[in-house]
Amino acid sequence: MFIVAVTGGIATGKSTVTKIFERHGIPVIDADKIAREIVEPGQPCWQKIRDVFGDEVLLPSKELNRAVLGRLIFEDKELRGKLNQITHPVIHRTIFWSVFKHFMSGHAWIVLDLPLLFETGILMDFIHKIVTVTCDSEKQMQRLLARNELSESEAQHRVDSQMPLEKKCEKSHFVVDNNGSEAETEAAAMRIYNMMQESNQHWYNRFSILGVILIVCFTIYFLSKAFDVWPKSWSF
Numbered sequence: 001m002f003i004v005a006v007t008g009g010i011a012t013g014k015s016t017v018t019k020i021f022e023r024h025g026i027p028v029i030d031a032d033k034i035a036r037e038i039v040e041p042g043q044p045c046w047q048k049i050r051d052v053f054g055d056e057v058l059l060p061s062k063e064l065n066r067a068v069l070g071r072l073i074f075e076d077k078e079l080r081g082k083l084n085q086i087t088h089p090v091i092h093r094t095i096f097w098s099v100f101k102h103f104m105s106g107h108a109w110i111v112l113d114l115p116l117l118f119e120t121g122i123l124m125d126f127i128h129k130i131v132t133v134t135c136d137s138e139k140q141m142q143r144l145l146a147r148n149e150l151s152e153s154e155a156q157h158r159v160d161s162q163m164p165l166e167k168k169c170e171k172s173h174f175v176v177d178n179n180g181s182e183a184e185t186e187a188a189a190m191r192i193y194n195m196m197q198e199s200n201q202h203w204y205n206r207f208s209i210l211g212v213i214l215i216v217c218f219t220i221y222f223l224s225k226a227f228d229v230w231p232k233s234w235s236f
């Protein structure tokens, strides 16, 4: 199995692209979805956020008040760092286990929707190809304001909290230009899908892992023979 990461800026169209892969049967791990699950009331991250940010970031239902917490952390780098310190290790661990489960179920490739791939750099070593979904800053702002109830300055803070899009594009294997219609974006995503379907990388990864397992087994076998560690009754 190999992993294709889909990244980009806030509201540039990552989910729009990953939904296209999903419709064609490719499993998608969505970091934003995981980030929501781990802060549900009673979860360890929810408790830590309450301890650090206080009850003002909770709704009467005790769920996180995402609008209030968002306003706080996108305006203040230090507070953003504190929230990231609480959430990111758990998000990365959950992604890791999810990848492992998909690996065991025999998929040739999967998609990881990870907005902060470059900012955190944590999972880079496991990624085979990186796709950045981009659009002009005016379009990004327009789509963000249409989707979220934010003032222009709040939206700008969210955009500024991330690595500039041009930099992300430079570091990627593929760039999907999402300035046009959704149909144009789908055509661009399908070109990448077809390339990934033709790739033999999953065989290479499988044989490499099998090779490592065989080397470990043979090493254990020969060392145990050399040092005579098995009881005589176990001889085979």
Ligand SMILES: CC(C)(COP(=O)(O)OP(=O)(O)OC[C@H]1O[C@@H](n2cnc3c(N)ncnc32)[C@H](O)[C@@H]1O)[C@@H](O)C(=O)NCCC(=O)NCCS
Binding pocket: 009, 010, 011, 031, 032, 035, 039, 066, 067, 069, 070, 073, 080, 083, 084, 087, 091, 115, 116, 161, 162
């Ligand atoms: C601050 C929160 C409560 C705001 O919630 P809200 O519903 O308004 O936004 P949502 O979660 O849908 O995120 C939308 C987008 O914001 C951007 N974003 C979210 N968190 C961050 C962050 N810490 N730094 C930079 N950008 C971020 C991402 O592009 C994401 O796709 C929420 O984003 C959060 O809990 N963030 C911390 C976890 C995190 O880093 N998530 C990103 C995925 S790894």
Ligand SMILES: Nc1ncnc2c1ncn2[C@@H]1O[C@H](COP(=O)(O)OP(=O)(O)OP(=O)(O)O)[C@@H](O)[C@H]1O
Binding pocket: 008, 009, 010, 011, 012, 013, 014, 015, 016, 017, 032, 115, 143, 144, 147, 178, 179, 180, 181, 182, 185
């Ligand atoms: N090509 C397009 N034409 C018109 N609207 C679009 C297009 N692509 C995306 N949108 C709209 O822009 C908004 C943001 O798109 P999407 O949710 O896919 O972005 P995202 O990068 O996943 O966002 P975030 O990271 O902030 O969750 C959505 O409301 C979506 O419907």
